[in-house]
Amino acid sequence: MILKNLERIREVLEKVQNPLFFFDNDVDGLASFLLLRKFCQKGKGVAIKSYPGLNVSYVRKLYELNPDYIFVLDKPIIEKGFIEKAKELVMPIVWIDHHGIPKEINNYEDSIFYFNPKAIGMKETPVSFICYQITRQKENEWIALLGCLADWYVPDFAKEFSKAFPDLFPFTPDPAKALYETEIGKLVKVLSFALMDRTTKVVKMLKNLLLIKNPYELLEENKLTVSIHKRFKQINRKYEKMLKKAKKIAEKSGKLIFFKYGGETSFSAQIANELFYLYPNKIIAVACVRGNKVNVSLRGKNVLKITLEALSNIEGKGGGHEDACGAALKTSDLQKFHENLLMLIK
Numbered sequence: 001m002i003l004k005n006l007e008r009i010r011e012v013l014e015k016v017q018n019p020l021f022f023f024d025n026d027v028d029g030l031a032s033f034l035l036l037r038k039f040c041q042k043g044k045g046v047a048i049k050s051y052p053g054l055n056v057s058y059v060r061k062l063y064e065l066n067p068d069y070i071f072v073l074d075k076p077i078i079e080k081g082f083i084e085k086a087k088e089l090v091m092p093i094v095w096i097d098h099h100g101i102p103k104e105i106n107n108y109e110d111s112i113f114y115f116n117p118k119a120i121g122m123k124e125t126p127v128s129f130i131c132y133q134i135t136r137q138k139e140n141e142w143i144a145l146l147g148c149l150a151d152w153y154v155p156d157f158a159k160e161f162s163k164a165f166p167d168l169f170p171f172t173p174d175p176a177k178a179l180y181e182t183e184i185g186k187l188v189k190v191l192s193f194a195l196m197d198r199t200t201k202v203v204k205m206l207k208n209l210l211l212i213k214n215p216y217e218l219l220e221e222n223k224l225t226v227s228i229h230k231r232f233k234q235i236n237r238k239y240e241k242m243l244k245k246a247k248k249i250a251e252k253s254g255k256l257i258f259f260k261y262g263g264e265t266s267f268s269a270q271i272a273n274e275l276f277y278l279y280p281n282k283i284i285a286v287a288c289v290r291g292n293k294v295n296v297s298l299r300g301k302n303v304l305k306i307t308l309e310a311l312s313n314i315e316g317k318g319g320g321h322e323d324a325c326g327a328a329l330k331t332s333d334l335q336k337f338h339e340n341l342l343m344l345i346k
C-alpha cells in the first residue's frame with residue numbers, strides 16, 4: 001500500500017517491539033536507520049551489501065531476529081523471494097525510498113507499507129530527510145543533515161543548523177561546497193568510508209554511533225570513534241591516491257571525464273562525487289573494474305538519461321537519480337559503453 005502521509009510510520013515506531021532495519025550501505029541509508037532507531041529505542045540494523053536490491057539471502061536475518069516489523073530504507077528494490085517470505089512469516093514491511101517506484105507495489109496491499117515522495121507527487125528528498133520528518137527529534141538534526149548532504153541535498157533546516165553550529169557548517173546552499181569545504185561534510189566522508197568494512201566491524205560501528213550524542217563527539221577520537229577513524233584513514237589513503245590519478249585524467253579530458261580503475265576497494269561513488277565538485281560542468285564516469293564485471297558511477301546534468309541511452313545496445317543495468325546514477329555491466333562492454341557516452345555527450 002502506498003502511504004500518503006508519514007503519521008502511519010510514526011505510529012508503527014511508537015508501538016513496535018522488535019523492529020529490524022535494513023538500510024542501503026551509504027550515509028543516507030545509515031542516517032535514516034540511526035534516526036528511526038534512536039526514536040523507537042528498539043531493534044537491530046543491517047547494512048545491505050547486495051546491489052541493486054535487498055536480496056533473498058537476507059531472509060536468514062528474519063529467522064535469526066524474528067522481528068515484528070521490517071524496515072527497508074533507501075533501497076529501490078526488494079527481491080520477490082524476500083517479500084513473499086516476510087508475508088508468510090507475517091512480518092509487515094515498512095519501505096521508505098526515494099528512487100523509482102516499483103511496479104509491483106500494489107500487489108502487496110496488506111504486507112507492505114510503502115512511502116516514496118515521488119509516489120504522491122512530492123519533491124524528491126533523501127530518505128534521511130523523510131525519517132527526520134517522521135521522528136522530529138531536534139537533537140538528532142545533525143544526523144539528518146549528514147544523510148541529506150551525502151545525497152547532495154541541502155535541507156530546509158540547514159540554515160538554522162548553521163546558526164547553531166557555524167564552526168561545523170557555515171551555511172551554503174551548494175551541497176558540493178557543504179561536502180568538501182565544511183567539517184560536517186568531512187563527517188559524511190568519514191562515515192561513508194567506515195561503512196566499507198567487514199560486517200562484524202560495521203555492526204560494532206552502529207552500536208557506537210547510537211551512543212554518540214553530537215557531531216563533536218564523532219569528529220574527535222575517543223573510545224566510541226577510534227575504530228571509525230582508523231578505518232577512515234585506511235581507506236582515505238587509498239582514496240587520495242586514486243583521486244590524484246583521476247584528476248590527472250580529468251585535466252586532459254573534454255566534456256566527459258572517464259576514469260577507470262581496478263582493485264578490491266570500491267569507492268567509485270565517492271571519487272565521482274569529488275570529481276563532480278571539482279568539475280561541475282562536466283559529465284563524470286568512474287568505472288571500478290572487478291574481474292569480468294564493472295560498476296560505473298556517473299554524475300552530471302541529466303546523466304541518468306544519458307546512461308540509459310548508452311546502455312541501450314549493451315547488456316547491463318542502470319539506475320539512480322537524474323544527476324547521479326550507476327551502471328553495472330560486463331568488462332568486455334566497457335569500451336563500447338565509453339564510446340556510446342562520448343557520442344551522446346558531444
Ligand SMILES: [Mn+2]
Pocket residue numbers: 028029074098126127151
Ligand atoms: Mn538515498
